[in-house]
Amino acid sequence: EAGVTQFPSHSVIEKGQTVTLRCDPISGHDNLYWYRRVMGKEIKFLLHFVKESKQDESGMPNNRFLAERTGGTYSTLKVQPAELEDSGVYFCASSQEPGPWETQYFGPGTRLLVL
Amino acid sequence: KNEVEQSPQNLTAQEGEFITINCSYSVGISALHWLQQHPGGGIVSLFMLSSGKKKHGRLIATINIQEKHSSLHITASHPRDSAVYICAAHLGGATNKLIFGTGTLLAVQP
Numbered sequence: 001e002a003g004v005t006q007f008p009s010h011s012v013i014e015k016g017q018t019v020t021l022r023c024d025p026i027s028g029h030d031n032l033y034w035y036r037r038v039m040g041k042e043i044k045f046l047l048h049f050v051k052e053s054k055q056d057e058s059g060m061p062n063n064r065f066l067a068e069r070t071g072g073t074y075s076t077l078k079v080q081p082a083e084l085e086d087s088g089v090y091f092c093a094s095s096q097e098p099g100p101w102e103t104q105y106f107g108p109g110t111r112l113l114v115l
Numbered sequence: 116k117n118e119v120e121q122s123p124q125n126l127t128a129q130e131g132e133f134i135t136i137n138c139s140y141s142v143g144i145s146a147l148h149w150l151q152q153h154p155g156g157g158i159v160s161l162f163m164l165s166s167g168k169k170k171h172g173r174l175i176a177t178i179n180i181q182e183k184h185s186s187l188h189i190t191a192s193h194p195r196d197s198a199v200y201i202c203a204a205h206l207g208g209a210t211n212k213l214i215f216g217t218g219t220l221l222a223v224q225p
Contacts, residue, residue, distance in 0.1 A: 003157075031211070042117060043201070045212035056210055091158065100146035100165075100205035104213070106158035 002026070004094050004107035012113045018080040021110045025074070025094030031055075032075050033095075033104060034067060038088035049075060050098065082114045118142045119204050121216035128223050134189040136219045138202035145207025147185045149176050152199045152218075161187075163205075192223045 005024045013019050025032045034046040046065070047057040051072035060067070064083070069075040079086050089111050093104040119140045128134050138147070149161040162169050162176040164185070169176050173192075178185040189196055199220050203213040 033211075033213075035213075035215075042119070042217040043203075043213075043215040045214070048211050056212060058210075059212065093158075098211045100144075100207045100211075101163055103160045103163070105160075106150075108157045 004092055004105050006090075006092050006107040006110050008110060009108065010111045010113075012115065013082055014115050015084055016081045017114075018078065019082055019112060021077045021079075021090050021092075021112070023075045023077070023092030023094075023107055025092070026096075026105055029094035029096050029105075030072065031095040031098050031102070031104075032069060033093040034075070034077055035091040035093065036088050037091070038085070041088075043091065046077075048098075055098070079112075082112075084114050087112055087114045116141075117216065118214050119202060119216040121202055121219050123219060124217065126219055126221045128192050128221070130193060130223055130225050132192050132223075134192050134196075134221065134223075136187045136200050136202075136221070138185045138187070138216055140183050140185075140202075140204045140214075142204055142206060142214065144204040146205040147176075147178050148203040148205060148213060149185075149187050150201045150203060152201065154198070156198075158201070161200075189221075194223045194225050197221055197223050 007022045032049040037043040045059040048055045049069045089109040092107040095102040175188040199218045201218045203215045
């Protein structure tokens with residue numbers, strides 16, 4: 001069974017440009033999470049999808065970030081326009097069910113560098 | 116101040132040593148997760164616990180709910196244990212977010 005995949009693995013863009021990150025969860029996992037780690041800081045929650053619905057988007061930093069999960073399968077996270085402070089590693093995770101006892105399976109992350 | 120604090124931030128040990136990584140949290144939790152990330156690798160879940168102790172191979176996780184403190188122990192450490200170890204608090208209830216510590220970078224030297 002394939003794990004969580006993310007694309008691209010790395011992205012280098014200039015300030016003001018747009019970048020779209022993609023996450024493919026494990027097949028059958030309704031719950032999809034986006035997290036971000038900026039340099040030297042802890043990983044922080046961005047949002048949680050249940051199927052195609054945003055269950056919790058309290059961690060989204062501002063309206064330059066737009067997450068979608070059309071059809072409840074893969075998800076995209078678009079940053080437009082990108083700023084220097086958006087640099088970091090963006091992780092996606094998925095789980096079959098929500099809840100504190102559900103293992104979240106993480107993707108390898110997308111390393112974003114905004115110059 | 117982070118809601119989840121880990122110590123130490125960096126740890127170097129000799130092969131065979133007993134290792135302890137600490138995690139303190141200031142929020143009410145439903146579960147405390149320990150995760151591992153090898154260099155260049157993905158994040159994998161090691162343990163989820165809300166009371167007592169769990170053991171898997173040479174890894175042991177303990178938690179004291181009253182003191183809001185958890186520890187991850189590695190017995191007979193090996194160079195392949197070198198990784199970043201991260202604790203994360205799951206708040207439960209209506210939210211399913213994990214609140215992460217900054218991680219502990221462990222290097223086990225042969």
